[in-house]
Amino acid sequence: MATLIPPPSKRQKREAQQPREVDIIPTDLPNVLIKFQASDTGESVGGSVRVPGAITEKQLEELLNQLNGSVDEPVPYTFSLQNGADLIDIKENLYTSILKPGIKTTEDFMTLVYTPRAVFRVKPVTRSSATITGHGSTILAAQFAPNTSGKMVTGAGDSTARIWDCNTQTIQQTLNGHKNWVLCVCWSPQGDVIATGSMDATIKLWDSKTGKELGTLSGHGKWISSLSWEPMHMVKPGDKPRLVSGSKDGTIKVWDTAIRRCQMTMSGHSSSVSCVKWGGMGLIYSASHDKTVRVWDAKDGKCTQILKSHAHWVNHLALSTDHVLRMGSFDHTGEQPKSPEEEQIKAQKNYDKVAKVGGKLVERLVSASDDFTMFLWEPSKSNKPVARMTGHQKLVNHVSFSPDGRYVASASFDNSIKLWDGRDGKFVATFRGHVAPVYQTSWSSDCRLLVSCSKDTTLKVWDVKTRKLLSDLPGHADEVYAVDWSVDGKRVASGGKDKTVRIWTH
Incomplete structure (x- = not known):
């Protein structure tokens, strides 16, 4: 169902009645x-x-x-x-x-x-180009490949993950093997392996080309809540990137994906782990229902910091380098590096371009919580927050940095998305239009557009510069839980309670 923009608030009406102040520039400046x-x-x-x-x-x-x-x-x-x-x-x-x-x-x-700024311009998605059926239950996670909008993977409540060919709009492979819901999917930065985490407490690795199961990673006592790959620029040429997992059992595990063994277990959280991120400076970040965020050394698994400020569960984390870490050695052209050495050099170059500020590497972290707030951190400098970000009236479910790290978007159960400055945490704007809780957001690679998905069955595309709704995308028959914008900017994919995958294009 299409949703209408809510009527203007009292403040908006007041501002509309007041004559706008025009900036007259002095002639003798x-x-x-x-x-x-x-x-x-x-x-x-x-x-x-x-x-x-x-x-x-x-x-x-x-x-x-x-x-x-x-x-x-x-x-x-x-x-x-x-x-x-x-x-x-x-x-x-x-x-x-x-x-x-x-x-x-x-x-x-x-x-x-x-x-x-981005040297290419992403066109806003305006229509559903395909509705693909195949899953037998609710779709819980979706992600495009790091190098193309032609392939994506979804995880669902029917215990399967599926690889979709977005060009032919068909299922390429069905990944059978899990015994319970597939809660998270994560494409390796090289694009050759997909990791899936399930309610059956296991992680499975799959060949993204053939759909063949490469192995099962067992060891967690409860379901897998989050997965993250080791950044490409930190992997020695020829080696396989490691994988980190967070679980309902309160532990974080680092896996050697070549031999499919647990390399180390990081314990310390007193409740379930909701989100893990592998940063580009050799640190692993974890969020938990124990109200804390922990920072771990990826080499030896030692906890280097405990970030305490939230008054309730921490639901999600975002890094200012998330987008570039996901891309690895690829860029918006999707060109394949010719050797493992070139792969590592290109990944390092991509990372430095985004993470370096004034010649120094800076990686910022945002945590989103059930206490309606977010905190901005710079863990490499201090365990004290840079800013407390308040304004949401209900829990904050999801948070994401723009690809260039300049903005943060937060999705809340108060039906709104808020935009914040990614450097100092200051409030920028509120995007209103959804009439039910907002579950997720995803940025276009050029940082100009933002797509959101909601319980109200719609997706919405927002213009970041004008702070206005650009496209209302009805089409799903029920709640939309997952959304992703491809790195090359050509497609948006969504999935949810109606068991269908929708592909959206310009």
């Missing part, structure tokens, strides 16, 4: 002295430059491309002012963003930090 600095390396470009005080974002882009010698093939950029430890985004022009609010004056020297 003097020039200002700036320098450009790369966000990843911290290196300056072209020395100091004197520019008009009302220079626009587009003019800054043109100037930087000239200084970089990229006039023939201009690169799109976003700009922020380095103000002490803070970064303040420049929107529209320098005057309205910096000078008018009094952050800087025309006499101050300004360092503008620039970040390349």
Whole structure:
């Protein structure tokens, strides 16, 4: 069923009645002295430059491309002012963003930090291109391959996982073997192996091409709640990446997938583990119903930090590097590296591009809880939160960083999605439109769009820049539990209670 946007609130009506203040830029505004600095390396470009005080974002882009010698093939950029430890985004022009609010004056020297935007543009999905049946029960998890939108895997309550060919819109393989619900699916960063976690307390590994079972990982006492692969840039060329699993039994296990044995068990949580993430700096993060997040050393399994701040269960975690870790050595073109060495080098290059801020590696973490709040952390620096993020009126079920790490999207049972600044945790906007709890969100690779799925049977696509609903996607006959946007941006997949997989395209 299609859902209607709720009527405007009192505040929205009040704002609509008030005349909008138009920014009148003074005609006698003097020039200002700036320098450009790369966000990843911290290196300056072209020395100091004197520019008009009302220079626009587009003019800054043109100037930087000239200084970089990229006039023939201009690169799109976003700009922020380095103000002490803070970064303040420049929107529209320098005057309205910096000078008018009094952050800087025309006499101050300004360092503008620039970040390349995605060089390709993802088109918003607007229609259901296929409805594929096959599962005999509720679909609980869905994920595209890291290198193509042509293949995806789903896990369901019928004890099977299925690999789908999205080009022919058919089942490619049915992965039979689990004895209970398949709760989580996870594609390896190389794209050759799929891991599935089940309510039967086992993890199974599958060949993604043939659908053949490669082995069973047994050892957990209760069901598997979460899976995460070792990042590609941390795997020695020729080796198989390890896998980490979290379970209802309260433990985290690291598995050697080559010999299919448990390498180490990390104990410490006093209740079930809800989410695990393998970060790109040699750390494993786990969230639990014991209200804590733990940080573990991936080499020896020692707990290095306990992050305590939540007052209720921690439901989900997101890393600022999630998207690039999922892609491994691939990019939006899906090109296959020619050797294991090239694979590792390319994965490292991809990771550094996203994780380096001012020449230093930074990996931020967001935790979402049943206490209606989220916390932003930088565990490599401190066990104290960077920010407490409040505003949701019910539990926060899912949280995700934009691929460039600039924003965080949170999905809540209060029927809303909220957008936050991924660097300081400040509130940015609320997306309203769903009329029932929101289960998940997924970002487009160019960070411009966000898709959400809900109990109200719909998906919705949101424009991050305008903060508005772009597409309402009805079609499912019941609650939609899982959604994923392919890395190449061509397709969105969804699944839920009506047992069908839907593929959405532009």
